[in-house]
Amino acid sequence: MSFLINNIDQTSPKWHNQCMFKYYGKFAPYMFLLPAGIVLLIFFFIPFFQTIGLSFFDYSNSIYNPDFTGIKNYIEILHNPVFYKVMINTIIYLVVAVPILAIFPLFLAVLINQKIRGITLYKILIYLPVIVSIVVAAIAFKWLYAQDGILNYFMQLMHLPKIGWLTDPKYAIYSVIIVTIWKGIGYYMMIYLASLMSVPKELYEACEIDGANFWQKHLTVTVPHLMPTIALVSTISSISAMKIFAEIYVMTKGGPLDSTKTIVYYIYEKAFENLDLGYASAMAVILLIIVMIFSLLNIFVFERGKYKI
């Protein structure tokens, strides 16, 4: 029976769809698409074009009668040292967080994918940070990072000086990155676990016969097999690194000395605190372009099958 169904599915889906089309009539597909279409139009497509439009206006004189100034906002951004600070912070975020989030969860997934005691408990505990609200996580870390807090106690134990985790411009961004990594590990581990199931068992058996040990086995079989997943995790974590906001808002508000200001926090500050709508929109367009490049890579290189028409 199942081969019959497969047979029809593979040879004539289009034929089936066309027969259905005759039966349903012309308007049915549009009726089904309409509700989602309205929401996407109002809250995605219109704002998308409006963002681009706003970026050509100057709101600094009047919020009701903006002046059309062409690309002045973009030129201003390029002359603003804060912009470069923000971009450097974003690059630090990508360079530090992405490799760790691509490699460490894979290592954990391999460890947890064995038949040993307590696996479910380990999974629950490691996944817990993913579930908990980022605001609570950020508050918890802010408490760990306090000047006389527990982390500085450990520093003292190791005969190291106390660190201003969130107050020293040298360290603040890394302290925030630690929160992002801590909250992402469980999530990416589960993605790796799912694709580990697709590695053919025979390959491992062949390796064992050849006398490979645990790590050799995984280096020669698992890593090459999971290359597409590693690439996927890298792009997903890059995109989410560029969208970081809550950690910054709760812990540092972009400070000290802009050392933790990210693109999204900068947009938020310009738009909702300085009410410089044009400048904020130009910055948003820059974010759009960067995220689009990563997303296109993701969709057309790594997840092709899922979005095939």
Place this chain on the structure above:
Amino acid sequence: MKFNLKNIPTHIVLIAVSLLSIFPFIWLLSTSLKGAGENIFAYPPTIIPQDFTWANYSGVWQRVDLMKYFINSMIVAGATVVLNLILSSLAAYPLARMEFKGKKITFFAILATIMIPFQAIMLPVYLITLKLHLVDSVNDTMGFIGLVMPFAVSAFGIFLMRQAFLAIPREMEEAAIVDGCNVFQVFWKVLLPMVKPSLAVLAIFTFIGSWGEFLWPSIVLTKEAMYTLPVGVNNLQGMFSSNWRFIAAGSIISTIPIIIFFLAMQKYFISGENEGAVKG
């Protein structure tokens, strides 16, 4: 599953990572249970409270309407889930099963929304929400609608449901039509019950996402009575500026509901079979 000496290094690593995962919460919990008689900055720090008390919990509970925040979060997350289930499966059905003019364009338009991060368009979304009077300064209902609508449907949900519809044998539809169903009956009575597992996955992940959402509510909300849990908890920092005992107690209370939800639904998160639920 028998105990094996060979596995000890694995257990040591996994125990260490598990402890690191929960340690920030443990320390927060410990702080929230320490009374005024105990220095919370004491060196060496103590995990087990010496001056154990529930007073911080009752103190926060009396001063802050956490129950109200919880109810607001439930309303927002509940409505977001229901709308996502309905709108995503409605839109997914023709994309999976019908031929119509403009199908390719529709498909790519939805795909394009994956590439548009909300953070980049939030300003116009806010301006539109204001224009449509979907803010809490009009009234509470409008405020809730404004909190929910930008997240009422997602490309992620539409593609997830489309995958589910694609997997249903076409004979099901044909048989239903022979039996005299119209297109909405086919959808509602035959196809929808068959994609329940995907609906469950979509519901759970949408719920978690909506429950933790912080950026949008902190932009649109003006009234404290409308605060959702993340906004309310962040606000604790301002209210009790240096009273870490209260901030800790409030944070712990706000986390209990989602942990219960997680433990009840854990198989959806950690079974490793929800590959389709990877949210970009």
